[in-house]
């Protein structure tokens with residue numbers, strides 16, 4: 151087999167050529183515009199790695215230190231760029247190690263394509279070495295998946311994979327390719343997929359539904375918007391802003407919707423949900439029209455459904471018909487892409503303002519500030535708070551950094567207090583709540599947006615779940631900033647134990663290693679802060695660093711995150727202490 | 728406001744795909760919904776498969792389930808219908824010792840009265856086949872059971888709807 155010269159700048163995918171399946175995989179990826187992918191080699195995928203070696207100046211393979219890291223890195227890449235992230239693994243354990251990242255991408259609608267190697271097709275079903283039914287295993291957590299056993303089927307499978315991953319409501323796709331398909335030859339010609347007969351990615355927005363929504367909104371006295379990631383995925387940030395401003399509607403966000411509208415916008419009233427802001431949670435049960443845009447009424451957002459916004463007319467904008475009436479019954483459902491449907495809504499809205507109603511949010515904010523925020527951001531006690539670390543990061547980033555948070559107390563603090571000026575800046579595991587997400591996701595995010603400042607905010611627990619990715623950061627010289635907020639506890643679980651299990655701290659206290667030594671072991675510049683007077687300088691040094699930087703901040707051990715809606719309680723019962 | 732549980736027939740038009748059965752059954756399994764019966768076959772359109780699934784559930788849940796099924800990439804269209812909206816049938820087979828056919832005149836009467844077909848007869852056994860509603864099949868089984876049945880099998884429900892499915896138009900429109 152002859153390989154094309156690596157420097158051939160011509161569109162390689164254009165004409166038909168006789169090549170191997172593994173070369174076809176790499177050429178197909180390149181034809182989809184992939185220039186970076188994350189993965190880990192092994193027996194069943196080695197022919198593809200051999201091709202990646204030949205094409206290394208055109209497609210950069212990042213060796214993560216664990217396949218879970220590869221999947222999360224692909225997610226981070228996708229979340230910050232809106233492009234499809236790609237992860238690759240060998241059969242058996244390589245493939246199963248991807249699963250957590252795939253499940254995370256499924257529930258958070260993140261477009262990723264995973265390519266896994268598989269044993270020779272004649273061995274399928276024989277319990278061959280490193281054979282696992284990855285198509286069966288991944289079925290419930292993928293938008294689509296398939297197994298390819300013939301080389302000639304490779305281009306079409308990959309074309310379909312990319313099309314499905316990114317179209318409509320995005321999601322993860324897995325393509326499992328047997329080794330015989332990789333090593334045999336085909337006549338290669340790549341055609342992008344532009345449609346599938348059985349698949350309607352974007353339902354048409356009906357003018358009637360938009361008119362019905364507009365009428366409710368135009369007549370509302372106390373309208374409230376809750377937007378989610380659908381705005382970001384639909385690239386509808388500008389349309390959202392225009393709608394909010396024209397109709398003067400206070401607007402709150404879900405954790406994945408964060409940053410679609412700048413934090414500082416006067417109509418941005420904060421986060422809803424379990425640890426969201428006091429005002430939007432409370433006033434969910436006071437508004438007369440609730441306009442949900444690209445959000446799915448997750449139970450962490452709604453609390454008890456029996457007492458959720460019962461007084462309000464509900465308008466639900468979504469691209470996915472299965473979300474309509476799934477959790478909350480909609481009075482008006484507007485299907486379609488958010489960019490289009492919000493533009494149509496904008497035309498149908500009257501100019502309006504709701505000053506008195508907005509004032510209600512401000513009044514409740516003042517209460518939250520007194521009872522919670524002041525203590526978090528301007529503490530007078532000796533121990534450091536997570537909030538003041540975020541505040542200091544805001545000072546240095548001026549709200550322009552992408553914040554990649556892990557899962558736990560620090561995540562809620564990061565989402566609550568990080569300033570965002572730019573969309574796609576809050577990268578976190580929302581639906582699955584995957585500890586270990588942030589470090590590898592930050593790698594992917596930084597590689598997709600090298601000009602942006604990417605700051606990972608991680609707990610001492612979650613940091614140790616994918617700590618091996620420090621090796622990737624070191625090898626790739628990825629300039630991510632890593633902040634570990636060390637409370638020597640699995641803090642969020644400890645908080646629940648304190649509040650709901652009589653302080654029985656079962657397996658949540660952690661004796662931690664010397665994190666600084668570990669980071670330095672990977673030749674990453676590292677600093678530890680234990681006192682308030684060291685914080686500002688250390689954060690400044692970190693943010694000014696041109697290279698990766700590890701900052702450990704030892705925070706108060708038993709601080710709690712408030713406000714809080716205890717699980718199963720009503721949004722009205724949001725607690726401030 | 729408790730909703731009634733009733734029997735729904737879910738009809739799913741799909742592309743031929745090995746993995747789809749797995750995806751569809753997972754949708755039910757995840758929600759602890761017991762599938763009463765599941766049949767899959769060629770549909771009226773070449774290359775398009777049709778699943779007929781019978782489940783007992785509330786209408787609200789039926790509508791949610793159908794939307795989850797439609798969300799699958801290879802599902803062309805899914806519908807749910809009540810019993811009144813469909814014409815449906817099941818079929819069954821019995822294998823019985825041949826001497827009974829000649830020694831028990833009662834059996835011949837049962838076969839005649841129930842409109843059951845004799846598929847084959849040989850020295851050792853004969854085979855009966857019948858299509859009909861569940862209660863007809865059940866009563867036939869009870870009657871024959873008195874004489875001894877070597878094997879019995881019943882198929883899942885197959886059903887057509889009284890209303891048009893509009894699936895052909897849908898497919899031509901999307902071409």
Ligand SMILES: Cc1ncc(C[n+]2csc(CCOP(=O)(O)OP(=O)(O)O)c2C)c(N)n1
Nearest residue numbers: 558559560583585609610611612640641642
């Ligand atoms: C993979 C995984 N395992 C367990 C959990 C349950 N869990 C949620 S938050 C949390 C504690 C996180 O502790 P840490 O990383 O130290 O962050 P902190 O809450 O202290 O900020 C745990 C164990 C999870 N979300 N993900």
